[in-house]
Amino acid sequence: MNTTKINIAKKELNQNGFLDIELDPTLDLFAEIERLKKEKNAVILAHYYQEPDIQDVADYIGDSLGLAQRAEKTEAAMIVFAGVHFMAETAKILNPGKKVLIPDLNAGCSLSDSCPPALFKKFKEEHPDHVVVSYINCSAGIKALSDVICTSSNAKAVVESFPKDQPIIFAPDRNLGAYLNKTIGRNMVLWNGSCIVHEIFSLEKITRLKVRHPKAKLIAHPECEEAILRFADFIGSTTGLLKYTQSDSAQEFIVATETGILHQMMKASPQKTFIPAPPDNSCACNDCPHMKRNTLEKIYLCMEYELPEIVMEEELRLKAKKPIDRMMEISRMAGL
Ligand code: SF4
Numbered sequence: 001m002n003t004t005k006i007n008i009a010k011k012e013l014n015q016n017g018f019l020d021i022e023l024d025p026t027l028d029l030f031a032e033i034e035r036l037k038k039e040k041n042a043v044i045l046a047h048y049y050q051e052p053d054i055q056d057v058a059d060y061i062g063d064s065l066g067l068a069q070r071a072e073k074t075e076a077a078m079i080v081f082a083g084v085h086f087m088a089e090t091a092k093i094l095n096p097g098k099k100v101l102i103p104d105l106n107a108g109c110s111l112s113d114s115c116p117p118a119l120f121k122k123f124k125e126e127h128p129d130h131v132v133v134s135y136i137n138c139s140a141g142i143k144a145l146s147d148v149i150c151t152s153s154n155a156k157a158v159v160e161s162f163p164k165d166q167p168i169i170f171a172p173d174r175n176l177g178a179y180l181n182k183t184i185g186r187n188m189v190l191w192n193g194s195c196i197v198h199e200i201f202s203l204e205k206i207t208r209l210k211v212r213h214p215k216a217k218l219i220a221h222p223e224c225e226e227a228i229l230r231f232a233d234f235i236g237s238t239t240g241l242l243k244y245t246q247s248d249s250a251q252e253f254i255v256a257t258e259t260g261i262l263h264q265m266m267k268a269s270p271q272k273t274f275i276p277a278p279p280d281n282s283c284a285c286n287d288c289p290h291m292k293r294n295t296l297e298k299i300y301l302c303m304e305y306e307l308p309e310i311v312m313e314e315e316l317r318l319k320a321k322k323p324i325d326r327m328m329e330i331s332r333m334a335g336l
Contacts, residue, residue, distance in 0.1 A: 013105065013307060013308055016104075016106060017104050017105030017106030017107075017308060018103060018104040018105065018106070018293075018298050018301070018302070018308065019298070019301040019302065019305055019307060019308075021301055023297055023300070023301075027300075029296045029297065029299075029300050030053075030056075030057060030296075032300055032304075033057050033296070033299060033300055033303065034057075036300070036303040036304060037059075037303075040077065040078050040303065040306075041076050041077040041078060042076055042077070042078035042079070042080055042303060043059045043060070043074050043076035043078070043079055043080070044057060044058045044059050044060075044080045044082060044299065045058065045059070045060050045062075045067050045070055045071060045074075045079060045080070045081050045082065045083070045091065046058035046060070046061050046082035046083065047061070047062070047063070047064075047067060047082065047083035047084075047087060047260070047291065048061060048062065048063055048238045048239075048242070048258075048260055048261045048264060049083075049238075049258040049259075049260035049261065049288050049291040049292075050082050050083070050260055050291060050294060051260065051292060051294070051295070051296075052260075052263040053296045054082045054294060054295075054296060054299060055260070055263055055264065057296065057299065058082060061264065062239065063151065063152070063153060063237055063238035063239045064087065064090075064136045064137070064151040064152070064153075065136075065151035065152075065153040065154055065237070065239070065331065065336065066153075066239060067081075067083065067087060067090075067091075068090050068091075068094065068136065068151070068324065068328070069328070069331075071090065071091035071094050071095060072094045072095075072328065074095070074098075076098070077098060077099065078098065078099045078100075078101065078303075078306075079091050079095060079098055079099070079100045079101070080101045080102075080103070080299060080302060080303055081100060081101065081102050081310075082103060082294050082299060083102075083107070083291065083294075084107045084108060084109045084112075084288075084290045084291060085102065085105070085106075085107055085108050085109065085112070085310075086109055086112045086136070086137060086138060086139055086140075087136075088100055088101075088102040088310045089139070089140050089310055089312065089320075090136065090143075090324065091310070092310040092311075092312055092317070093140060093143070093312070093317050093320050093321050093324060094321070094324065096314070096317060099306060099309060100309065100310040101302045101303065101306060101307070101308065101309055101310070102302070102308055102309075102310060103293075103294045103295070103298035103299045103301075103302045103308075104293040104294055104298055104308070105308040106293065107290050107291065107293040107294055108290050109137055109195075109290055110194075110195055110196040110197075110290070111135075111137045111138075111172055111173055111193055111194060111195040111196075111223070112137050112138050112139055112142075112172065114172055114191075114192075114193030114194065115138055115139075115142050115171055115172035115191055115193045116141075117139065117141030117142055117144075117145060120142055120145060120171060120172075120191065121145060123169070123191065124145060124169065127167070127169055127189055129167050130167040130168055130169045130189060131147040131148075131162060131166060131167070131168055131169070132145060132146040132147050132148075132168075132169045132171065133146065133147065133148055133149075133150055133155075133158060133159055133162075133168055133169070133170050133171075133188070134146040134148075134149055134150070134170075134171045134172065134323070135149070135150060135151070135152075135155070135170075135171065135172060135173050135176060136149050136150065136151045136324075136327075137172065137173065137195070138171065138172050140312060140316055140317070140320040141316070141320075142171065142172065143319075143320035143323055143324065144316055144319035144320045146171075146323040147323055147326070148161070148323045148326040148327055148330070149323045149324050149326070149327040150327055151237065151327075152176060152221065152222055152223070152236075152237035152238070152240075153237040153239055153240065153331075153336060154327065154330065154331045154334065154336045155176060155180055155222075156180065156183070156184055157330055157331065157334040157336060158327060158330050159180055159184060159186060159188070160184060161330050164185075164186075167189070168186065168188040168189070169188065169189045169190075169191065170188040170189070170190050170191065171190075171191035171193065172191045172193030173191075173193055173194060173195065173223055174190045174191065174192050174193060174194055175194055175195075175198065175199070175222065175223050175224060175225055175226070175229075176222045176223055177190040177191075178190065178226060179222040179226070179229060179235070180222075194223070195223045196288075196289075197223075197257075197258050197286055197287075197288045198221055198223035198224045198225075198256075198257065198258075199223075199224070199225055200279040200280060200281075200286055201220075201224060201225075201228050201256050201277045201278070201279060201280065201286070202278055202279060202280035203227050203228060203231060204280075205277075205278040205279075205280070206218060206228070206231065206254060206256070206277050206278065207231075209254055209275060209277075209278065210254070213252050213254070213275065215250065215251065215252055216250070216252035216253060216254050216273075216275065217233040217234065217248065217250045217252070217253050217254070218231060218232045218233050218234075218253075218254045218256060218277070219232060219233060219234045219235075219236070219241050219244060219245070219253055219254070219255055219256065220232040220234075220235050220241075220256035220257065220277075221235070221236070221237070221238065221241065221256065221257035222235055222236075222237075223257075224256050224257075228256055228277075232256065234248070238257060238258075238261055241255065241257060241261065241265075242261060242264055242265055242268065245265050245268070245269055245272065245274070246268050246269055250272075251271070251272050251273060252272065252273045252274075252275065253265070253272065253273070253274050253275065254275045254276075254277050255274055255275065255276055255277060256277035257277075257286075258286060258287065258288045258291065259276045259286055259287050260287075260288075260291065262274045262276060
């Protein structure tokens with residue numbers, strides 16, 4: 001491995017956004033990643049939607065809120081973000097002096113992509129009296145146009161921090177926005193964005209599953225469509241869903257969110273059964289294709305060669321940081 005290291009470090013990333021280097025198949029990637037963590041004072045932050053092997057090498061696994069909080073606190077010199085681009089970008093916004101790496105630069109997000117900053121800026125100008133609450137699943141450009149950021153864990157507290165009569169734009173997820181409007185009695189203007197994974201579930205197939213597993217509880221992420229949420233026994237953020245499966249007495253759960261979370265659910269409650277909610281076709285579409293671009297091999301390579309790295313203009317970073325700081329403060333005050 002070491003003989004090729006210098007050349008590879010200078011090498012450009014391939015056009016797919018990651019280091020495309022063949023590895024010796026006998027290499028113990030788990031041990032190598034542990035070695036690199038120590039050598040480089042690195043921490044691996046992984047989202048719950050990552051594949052099980054990545055979750056097992058991570059120092060911290062969480063949802064967007066937990067990951068942002070952990071990124072804010074870490075003392076490591078290097079953050080390896082096993083998630084998608086907007087998450088690594090958030091870590092960089094909070095840690096300008098640290099090296100933030102992402103195993104695959106092209107690990108994007110359909111929800112974030114559904115809200116381009118130039119279009120959103122025009123939309124915002126059409127609603128001059130409104131404040132902007134943006135879900136964290138958006139680019140730094142959208143964050144910079146927002147008054148406050150939220151995650152699914154703190155969205156209610158963030159929206160409720162504004163007086164009832166304050167007009168609000170909620171972006172980019174229309175399903176989470178509609179869920180909030182309904183549950184906390186708001187009339188926010190919604191940007192018409194959505195997540196490809198959370199819109200794929202089939203109510204018909206879930207109904208059939210419920211017939212076969214009458215005691216199973218349907219638990220769903222609020223990014224799911226209204227028809228699924230109406231049918232759910234519990235709605236919550238990824239962390240909220242995980243905690244619910246630990247505390248609730250049910251032994252079977254149908255899980256309507258990305259399948260990666262099932263690894264932690266099974267680890268936390270090995271005696272319980274977890275069934276991924278079926279998509280409306282036969283593909284594995286409830287696996288997020290963006291999250292699943294990351295692999296153990298890519299994590300090892302990005303740590304070894306310190307590429308791809310997240311870089312950002314300071315002016316944009318400072319504008320994007322303000323609404324994140326405001327979210328962190330509201331979360332702290334709400335005890336989240
Ligand atoms: S699951 Fe949806 S919201 Fe999450 S990263 Fe994938 S596309 Fe984006």
